[in-house]
Amino acid sequence: MTVKIVGDIVTVRGFGFAGIDGAVVKNADEAKKIISGFLSKPEIGLVLVAQSIADKLGGEFDDYKLRKHFPLVMNIPDSTGAGMEAEDIQQLVQQALGLKV
Numbered sequence: 001m002t003v004k005i006v007g008d009i010v011t012v013r014g015f016g017f018a019g020i021d022g023a024v025v026k027n028a029d030e031a032k033k034i035i036s037g038f039l040s041k042p043e044i045g046l047v048l049v050a051q052s053i054a055d056k057l058g059g060e061f062d063d064y065k066l067r068k069h070f071p072l073v074m075n076i077p078d079s080t081g082a083g084m085e086a087e088d089i090q091q092l093v094q095q096a097l098g099l100k101v
Contacts (some may be wrong), residue, residue: 001069004038006031007050010079015048020047026057035064035073044071050078 005015005022010087012022018066020083023034038047047064054075 001045002043003048004071005047005048005050006034006038006082007048007078008052011050012039014079020048028053028058028060031057032060039064039067039071039073042056042070047071047073049075050072051075054061 003020005012005020006025015022024080025031025034030075035047035049035068040045049057049061049064057064060076061073065075067073087098
């Protein structure tokens with residue numbers, strides 16, 4: 001099973017350094033299309049969604065999270081979070097996935 005990330009460019013590129021592919025989105029409509037595509041692929045086991053994107057999706061994101069089958073969907077802090085700088089993305093990857101890059 002693979003992991004995918006949906007978020008802003010800094011977050012997606014940061015996770016890309018850890019070998020996690022994903023999609024850069026700018027709004028809720030783009031995110032819905034990408035997440036729906038990821039949910040339809042049986043080889044994907046986990047979809048990570050940057051918090052700023054999850055916030056834009058509102059209640060629809062809760063529906064994704066409460067699904068009872070794979071892939072699992074979870075939100076993660078992202079580079080747009082309060083007090084977080086782009087340089088902190090390495091630490092974010094380590095916290096979210098337990099990977100050291």
